[in-house]
Amino acid sequence: MIRFLLNDRLIETQEPSGQVLLDFIRYSRHLTGTKTGCREGDCGACTVLVGDWHEGRLRYQSMTSCLMPLGNAHGKHIVTVEGLNLPNTLSPVQQAMVEEGGSQCGFCTVGFIVSLTGYALSTKPATYQNGITAIDGNICRCTGYKSIERAVARICRELAERPADQAMDWLVSHRFLPPYFAQIPERLLALQAQLPVEPAEHLNGHVPVPVGGGTDLFVQRPEVMRQTAIQHLFGKPALNSIHLADDLVHIGASCTADDLLHAPLLSQLFPRLPDYLKLVSSTPIRNMGTVGGNLINASPIGDLSIWLLALDAQVVLRTGTERRTLPLRKLYRGYKTLDKAPEEVLESIMFKAPGASAKFHFEKVSKRTHLDIASVNTAMLLETSGGIITLAHVSAGGVAPVPLYLSLTSAFLVGKALTADTIRKANEVAQTEITPISDVRGAAMYKRLLFRQLFYAHFLTLFTNQPDLHQLV
Incomplete structure (x- = not known):
């Protein structure tokens, strides 16, 4: 039995815990404000809020319900856009989107409303940048982002007086949240006190498959996962x-x-x-x-x-x-x-734990900053003493069939002087270790060039005061 709060109602269901929350919301509970879009966590139209206790406080986070297994809702408070509606009026978040022209076809609007309300529920300072970050998982295809950005700025101004503690009461009294939210902390505590550690499920006698967030499993094979016994590891x-x-x-x-x-x-x-x-x-x-x-x-x-x-x-x-x-x-x-x-x-x-002399850097290139996988990514940990590299670990992705640790390159760097010539020769070694292929994210030759530039970027970023390295540019 899976039990959780959905908006202001207690849900008890024996539906498969491997089905995604989006389908349960829409087809079992007929809450169709949560939209079916990409089903890959890519557009944000299916965004919900997930409330759970964290370090002594009730924390709400935005999540894409198209990738969230129903079992991961066990013992939590799930909020859809319907659960944010107030009687006979709009919330300040909804009002800002309306008056700033932040909605056109309206398909994506519900996701923006949910994400921005989740931001209002957070403890993050009411800054414009934090507001924009809260919607980095939401895509609008027709309205244009300037009107949405204006709505974010307006919402942040209205949140300026939100207290650091007792924020829930303030948000309810200022109509950011409907009145039932005031009882949710008590109700959620009572619910969790009655729950087993996790919903037990063994379909057809099969051993349950361990699942964390499921953000890739439910892209690759959602129908298979729906019929699979799941051991839920998320949030344990x-x-x-x-x-x-x-x-x-x-x-x-x-x-x-x-x-x-x-x-x-x-x-x-x-x-x-x-x-x-x-x-x-x-x-x-x-x-x-x-x-x-x-x-x-x-x-x-x-x-x-x-x-x-x-x-x-x-x-x-x-x-x-x-x-x-x-x-x-x-x-x-x-x-x-x-x-x-x-x-x-x-x-x-x-x-x-890296020591005081250690330097770490990560680089990634993808077609867009958010919601995209890398064409090439790479990381490096380096320690130096007296201009000599004493420790090096280099890794790279998108250039081999596996996430690749560059063992030859790492070994080559150790004991060498930190110079542009050393780095060029290290890249030559790395090029023998990587085996990129041509695919939708770029040709193999492009990925080799991209890795070289990112490899150089590690050193140029970490050792900005070493003039010799500027020759790499």
């Missing part, structure tokens, strides 16, 4: 921590990209983390997609895979109470082929 506390122990950073496999973005430990170790993670899809997908899922999906261009390979990460695989540790670089045997038994579950990822 035991798999959702980020901490430092014995100089090792440990990341639980069900941590999302958004969890990485807001982890104080990672922000301290990687000051440019927001710049890197803003290149990973969009806000709704970062709220859903898990680190473990990104690694096990084994996409040759998985952003987090490339990032963690350059940190020389290790993965912990668990079967029952038994665990084994494996270097991430050895997890990938071939295209979508892993050194992992079917019954093994990825439990955590760990890597040595």
